[in-house]
Amino acid sequence: MKIDKNILIMSRFPKRVISHFDETFNTFKIYEKVDKEKYLIDVSEKIDGIAVMGPTVVSADIINSLPKLKIIGNFGVGFDAIDIKKATDANVRVTNTPDVLNDEVADTAVALTLSVYRKIIDANQFLLNKLWLKSEFPLSRKFSGSKFGILGMGRIGKAIAQRIEAFNCDISYHSRNKKDLNYKYFPKLENLAEHVDTLCVITPGGHETKHLVNKNILKKLGENGVIINIARGSVIDQTALIEALKTGTISGAGLDVFEDEPNVPEDLMNLNNVVLLPHVGSATVETRYQMGKMVYDNIVAFFKNEKLLSPVN
Amino acid sequence: MKIDKNILIMSRFPKRVISHFDETFNTFKIYEKVDKEKYLIDVSEKIDGIAVMGPTVVSADIINSLPKLKIIGNFGVGFDAIDIKKATDANVRVTNTPDVLNDEVADTAVALTLSVYRKIIDANQFLLNKLWLKSEFPLSRKFSGSKFGILGMGRIGKAIAQRIEAFNCDISYHSRNKKDLNYKYFPKLENLAEHVDTLCVITPGGHETKHLVNKNILKKLGENGVIINIARGSVIDQTALIEALKTGTISGAGLDVFEDEPNVPEDLMNLNNVVLLPHVGSATVETRYQMGKMVYDNIVAFFKNEKLLSPVN
Numbered sequence: 001m002k003i004d005k006n007i008l009i010m011s012r013f014p015k016r017v018i019s020h021f022d023e024t025f026n027t028f029k030i031y032e033k034v035d036k037e038k039y040l041i042d043v044s045e046k047i048d049g050i051a052v053m054g055p056t057v058v059s060a061d062i063i064n065s066l067p068k069l070k071i072i073g074n075f076g077v078g079f080d081a082i083d084i085k086k087a088t089d090a091n092v093r094v095t096n097t098p099d100v101l102n103d104e105v106a107d108t109a110v111a112l113t114l115s116v117y118r119k120i121i122d123a124n125q126f127l128l129n130k131l132w133l134k135s136e137f138p139l140s141r142k143f144s145g146s147k148f149g150i151l152g153m154g155r156i157g158k159a160i161a162q163r164i165e166a167f168n169c170d171i172s173y174h175s176r177n178k179k180d181l182n183y184k185y186f187p188k189l190e191n192l193a194e195h196v197d198t199l200c201v202i203t204p205g206g207h208e209t210k211h212l213v214n215k216n217i218l219k220k221l222g223e224n225g226v227i228i229n230i231a232r233g234s235v236i237d238q239t240a241l242i243e244a245l246k247t248g249t250i251s252g253a254g255l256d257v258f259e260d261e262p263n264v265p266e267d268l269m270n271l272n273n274v275v276l277l278p279h280v281g282s283a284t285v286e287t288r289y290q291m292g293k294m295v296y297d298n299i300v301a302f303f304k305n306e307k308l309l310s311p312v313n
Numbered sequence: 314m315k316i317d318k319n320i321l322i323m324s325r326f327p328k329r330v331i332s333h334f335d336e337t338f339n340t341f342k343i344y345e346k347v348d349k350e351k352y353l354i355d356v357s358e359k360i361d362g363i364a365v366m367g368p369t370v371v372s373a374d375i376i377n378s379l380p381k382l383k384i385i386g387n388f389g390v391g392f393d394a395i396d397i398k399k400a401t402d403a404n405v406r407v408t409n410t411p412d413v414l415n416d417e418v419a420d421t422a423v424a425l426t427l428s429v430y431r432k433i434i435d436a437n438q439f440l441l442n443k444l445w446l447k448s449e450f451p452l453s454r455k456f457s458g459s460k461f462g463i464l465g466m467g468r469i470g471k472a473i474a475q476r477i478e479a480f481n482c483d484i485s486y487h488s489r490n491k492k493d494l495n496y497k498y499f500p501k502l503e504n505l506a507e508h509v510d511t512l513c514v515i516t517p518g519g520h521e522t523k524h525l526v527n528k529n530i531l532k533k534l535g536e537n538g539v540i541i542n543i544a545r546g547s548v549i550d551q552t553a554l555i556e557a558l559k560t561g562t563i564s565g566a567g568l569d570v571f572e573d574e575p576n577v578p579e580d581l582m583n584l585n586n587v588v589l590l591p592h593v594g595s596a597t598v599e600t601r602y603q604m605g606k607m608v609y610d611n612i613v614a615f616f617k618n619e620k621l622l623s624p625v626n
Binding site for chain 1: 419
């Protein structure tokens with residue numbers, strides 16, 4: 001299948017996905033270029049569609065500069081790096097990749113949670129440093145049977161709940177609206193934080209949720225509380241979080257996302273009650289391919305005048 | 314409650330458990346002594362019962378040297394450090410601590426498995442070494458939906474299966490006898506190994522299971538195969554395992570136990586496709602207390618002529 005449209009590939013997609021684009025479209029690989037600004041000016045008149053992965057930004061300026069642009073295929077569920085309002089005003093469709101990454105992100109949430117409770121990284125380091133020859137690794141903390149709270153009960157939240165239930169945990173959640181689920185709903189986040197041992201953040205990023213988890217929420221979570229963030233760094237007030245971890249206001253944190261990625265404050269790295277990951281929530285070969293394929297499928301559908309698989313606007 | 318019996322406490326139990334023993338019995342804390350052999354000779358005529366944690370060995374010689382010994386309360390499910398035959402011949406009862414650690418060991422199994430598949434430790438190191446500032450962490454491998462095999466479908470095996478099912482995995486098992494379970498049973502271990510992506514070992518240790526997982530089984534598990542061991546190091550031929558990991562015969566391993574603990578071969582530590590833990594399967598404050606309390610409860614039951622909670626012989 002060949003479609004005579006010009007696609008600007010803004011990020012380094014998985015190779016198999018790039019091949020799909022190359023086979024179908026005329027591709028313009030700006031991610032490979034050194035002088036990206038110049039390249040964008042050179043090709044701007046031709047571009048019909050964009051394929052992009054976060055954190056690459058698609059600003060109002062970029063949208064303005066591409067007169068023929070009709071669709072932006074975003075890799076990932078969150079599309080906070082794209083100026084959606086501008087896109088909508090310019091009659092540019094935006095798609096994302098929901099569902100195909102639910103399992104993966106949920107697995108990451110469980111891995112982070114168990115790593116924090118059971119001190120997996122410290123225990124491994126203890127063995128590698130041969131300290132086991134001298135003493136036993138200190139006892140850690142039981143996770144099974146604890147109270148687990150989820151902030152944001154969307155598709156990924158449900159996938160997390162499914163897994164955590166199997167650990168005999170008591171699950172509760174907060175989201176804007178109560179869902180038809182057998183988990184306890186808290187209309188107020190602070191009441192959820194007060195009720196649970198673990199607060200797992202999986203609500204979308206963007207302005208509406210910025211610093212939803214603030215100093216007050218961390219205080220309610222309390223000295224035995226653990227926070228897990230696999231959503232967006234912006235949802236948590238990172239400065240307040242570091243302070244809460246330093247002073248024992250909460251017990252620990254497992255973080256896959258940060259406020260200013262890939263920058264992670266030294267203060268956070270130096271803490272011994274955190275597990276930090278470089279935003280690997282969906283980062284497996286299998287899932288990243290499925291996500292890329294969905295970007296491709298959306299753009300193909302658009303140019304074949306078919307229904308989009310996962311429109312955002 | 315006071316019981317006028319003399320208990321030899323051979324290992325460093327959790328403090329709360331030691332307090333229970335002190336409040337009830339006359340206690341003899343050999344674990345605190347420098348010259349343990351001399352201490353044992355000094356108190357040998359008095360000892361009515363033993364409280365012990367692996368890996369402390371209770372040999373035939375020790376049993377022989379204690380004429381009044383009637384009960385050995387073992388901390389843990391496995392009792393391979395106790396000479397059971399000798400104990401039975403000498404009319405000494407032995408108890409263990411089943412069930413109270415099922416959840417904990419199952420959690421450890423899941424933590425190890427996810428850590429191997431998702432390269433949690435490497436990803437954390439990548440961030441801490443600030444490599445994220447230069448590039449993305451390499452993609453790892455999806456766990457959810459994979460084929461998970463369990464060697465030994467006892468109480469802990471079932472607790473593992475319960476958790477792994479929630480990851481949408483296909484679960485199968487091998488044990489001496491087929492159980493009344495909705496998981497696929499393989500009468501032969503090699504056929505299970507061939508069928509699965511992950512082989513999780515949770516069968517008892519001891520002579521009967523020594524090197525049950527050998528070179529042939531590892532070959533059947535194959536180049537995409539992952540082995541998880543939270544049982545006993547003796548169940549796997551460790552030399553064959555290291556070779557299989559080095560040559561790519563299998564893909565990776567998550568090990569909480571080793572053949573000669575706390576010694577771990579340098580060769581194993583130097584591999585990048587393993588996650589190694591210092592035998593922390595049940596090592597949380599909550600669970601270790603429950604296990605110790607069960608040792609105490611068994612010894613109390615014995616001297617009150619009540620039914621033992623968990624007799625081994």
